[in-house]
Amino acid sequence: MLGDCYFVAALATLAEWPERVKKIFVSEKSNGQGLYGVNLYIDGYMQTYWVDDFFPVFNNEVASVRKANGEKLGEPGEPIFSAATGNELWVAVAEKAYAKAHKGYVIIAGGSCGPTLRDLCGAPAYTHCWEKNEMVYGLWDKIVEGEE
Helix, strand or coil, rough: CCCCCHHHHHHHHCCCCCCHHHHHHHCCCCCCCCCEEEEECCCCEEEEEEEEEECEEEHHHHHHCCCCCCCECCCCCEEECCCCCCCCHHHHHHHHHHHHHHHCHHCCCCCCCCHHHHHHHHHCCCCCCCCCCCCCCCCHHHHHHHCC
C-alpha cells in the first residue's frame, strides 16, 4: 500500500541474522507504556526513535475508496502499512520509527535497499549497476569481506 517494499526487503535481509535485528531495538518489549525504542543510523549517527504502539488503520470509509484498477484498498480495522500475520509487531514498529526519522510515512514511499540497510545497521552499503556483459573483478571477495 505505502510503496516502501524496499524497506520491508531490507528488514527481511537483516532478519537472516536475528541478532542484528535485535540490535535495532532498545528492548524486545515495550517500556510498559506502549513505547518502543528503535536505533537507526541517520546521516551516519545512531539515533534512537521512540514510537508508540498505535498504528494507522483503515476506517469505515475505506469501502468507498478503491485502487485505480478497482481493487479494494483494505478492510476497516486492517493496518494501512506493514502488518504481521501473527502477534509480532517488530516490522510495524521499525517501519513507524523509519517514517518518524524521515518525517512521515509518505516521505518513505519509494527507495532503495542499500541506503536503508545502512540506516538500519550502520554498515556501509554499495550498489553496482552492471552494463551488459560487464565483469566485476573482485566482487565475490568484497561480498565475503562484508560478511566478516
